[in-house]
Amino acid sequence: MxxxxxxxxxxxxxxxxxxxxxxxxxxxxxxxxxxxxxxxxxxxxxxxxxxxxxxADKAELVVALTIEGFQMLDQALRSAYEQTPGTPLERTLAISGAYLRFAIEHPAAFRLMFRPELRQSSHDAKECDAAVKNAADAAFQILLDGISASQRAGLLRTEQSVEMLALALGSTMHGLTVLFLDSILIKEKPSFSIEEKEQTATQIMHMVAQGLVAQ
The missing domain is CATH 1.10.10.60 (Homeodomain-like)
Incomplete structure (x- = not known):
């Protein structure tokens, strides 16, 4: 334990x-x-x-840091969804901007959250992995909820499952964020503000979502 x-x-x-x-x-x-x-x-x-x-060891400390990171991310994503006006789909896509902002404001914590090898030596690896998974699932639940609401509103295709659509949007969101953090394929202006980066992320997510919208 x-x-x-x-x-x-x-x-x-x-x-x-x-x-x-x-x-x-x-x-x-x-x-x-x-x-x-x-x-x-x-x-x-x-x-x-x-x-x-x-x-018990450093790995358990890393687990605690990771869980707290996902809890912070959960708050950021839910806040973005709840405070964004518009349709359920617009609110869902706004999550991507909040995801990017979180990573920019907490880069070390963000990278730590996705480094499972750093917590594998924990004395209670299975319990720790389960705790991290629960925290991660809770953080991304708002994405699933937003997609489900968008489907009910007739804004996203229903022939694809909520989980499949979440994978499509979530992987794009995460990949884009990593590219921003590592300055890969991103030609930044010296004055490229966090707000502009958020807008860029949201715009790209809208582009991706165009292939998923209900016809």
Whole structure:
């Protein structure tokens, strides 16, 4: 089982939160794999043994970071869907802009979320994988819901399943985001703002969706 919150008091008030924040900072500074639990403890200002009260090893810490990343993504995507005016399809396609913005604002966390090999050494790999999958499924549920609503509104083809359409749109959304992050096939202007990138992502998703709309 993954370790639960301990009862030992710490001056932080919330040791687990302090460790996660420290780890996110190290990931942002050094990359997704170049840090140790000892360095996380030092960054958080606690003893080098303190992380083991919550995480059996670095892999479990990575699992916790990954789950939190997907939870943050979930909030971003749902907010975009709920705040975008227009049809269910327009709201669904707006998710792509929020997905790109999340990756741009949290690049290290975004890359970590899609690096399963970094959490494979966990003591409870099956349980950890299940927890990550649940968090990821929850984050992408809004895409499925939006596609389903678009089908009911007669805006998307119904001969394809919701899952198949989600795969088509989701893979485009993710691939486009990675291309933006790595500056591949993207000729950026010096003043290319996040808002412009969001608009570009949404426009491309509209282009892709044209082949999926109900006739």
């Amino acid at each position: 993954m370790k639960q919150e301990g009862n030992r008091p710490y001056h932080h008030g919330d040791l687990r939160r302090a460790l996660l924040d420290a780890a996110f900072q190290l990931v942002a500074e050094r990359g997704v794999s170049d840090f140790t639990l000892r360095e996380v403890a030092r960054q958080a200002g606690v003893s080098h043994n303190a992380p083991y009260h919550h995480f």
